[in-house]
Amino acid sequence: MRAEIHPRSSDSRSSNRSAILFRRGVLVALLAAAGIATASAEPLALLPALVAPASQEHHVGKVIFVELVTPDMAAAKQFYGGLFGWTFTDMQAGGLDYADASLSGHPVAGLIQRKLAAGEHRQPAWLSFIAVRDVDATNKEAVAHGAKVMYSPHNLPNRGREAVFADPQGAIFAVLTSSSGDPEDVMAAPGEWIWSSLITTNPDTAAAFYQTLFDYEIFELPGKPGMQHLMFASDNYARAGANSLPSDKAITPPHWLNYVRVDDTAAMTSKVIALGGKVLVEPRMDRHGGKVAVVADPSGAPFGLMEWPNAETKEVSK
């Protein structure tokens, strides 16, 4: 580019050179900014499909996936891999480390690493994804019935459409319309998720809320006076329970708790401790004839262990 077409004074030449330098500087800056934008706005990595090959199954109200946000991915993988034999496939999702966990080739969970800032006191937790046919319609219903939208409906390539809510009592859950269909209704193998509980301040009103969203049949199960235990069913299968918060509830907020099937709850709690986790509720016999326990991984994320003795369960006909 020629700066001078006609002879000019030195001030004029200097001014012209300055203008050129300025334009070049801005151009360089914009190119640099564009470079950053390109690098940072990379699309989310393709998460694995929930079901492969894709199916036409849909089970509204079923917990079809769980995800953990952890401040220490390496520690989480070591813990869950050591405990359940999960294997992991690493990927980048939106600039964050994501690990797809599987067991015997079946996806069991997603792990996301998000560092906690110094002084940030938050509880790592497993997030339950409940199947719906229409995330946007569920979003509307949830809001109309007192839920708080934590993350608006959005698409995840290859995974489907999802949204995250806090129910009226504060328990956080997600809904997902899987683009590959929902996992089939089968007995969980040891190391897979088998059950979910909503532990909350008022199971009765919570049940009404979730019934609105997922059209659950709800059964009241016998329990101690003042401690309600409800069961949510869809497709004629038990999908989840709802329990009153334990009596010392002041320090435990309403939450969803998911349980992994194990062969021996007591042995697994010992293994949890050996791997750096904690036992929050010691093994105890439960309604179905197997022991349950609540444990936490090394970052503090709670989850349950549940034995399910090998005899066939019964499906009750309508």
Place this chain on the structure above:
Amino acid sequence: MNTRPLRLSAAIAVSGIAAVTLAACVVAGAGPGYGGYGGDVGMGAGVGYYEPIGGVYGLWAPGYQVGPYRDGGRGWVGGNGPHAYHTSHGVRSPPSIPSRSRSRR
């Protein structure tokens, strides 16, 4: 000494830094997966969260049960009193979880 080029260079540098910073700010707030929850819940890639910190997990007293029936609710005596939720199953007992083994696709 002519200081104009120096001043201009400084101006160029400042302009460049400002432009880069502005672009970076725009990028950080854009696109899927960068939404913030605010409040007590933090958002990672748009598919995860942290809960409010808890202290001690609740103590489960004897008789506190969380699992489903495994036998079609043998011994279940119903519980259809007044509830906030709708009951329609009448006297049918509660179902259990799926028992079928995984099929080979």
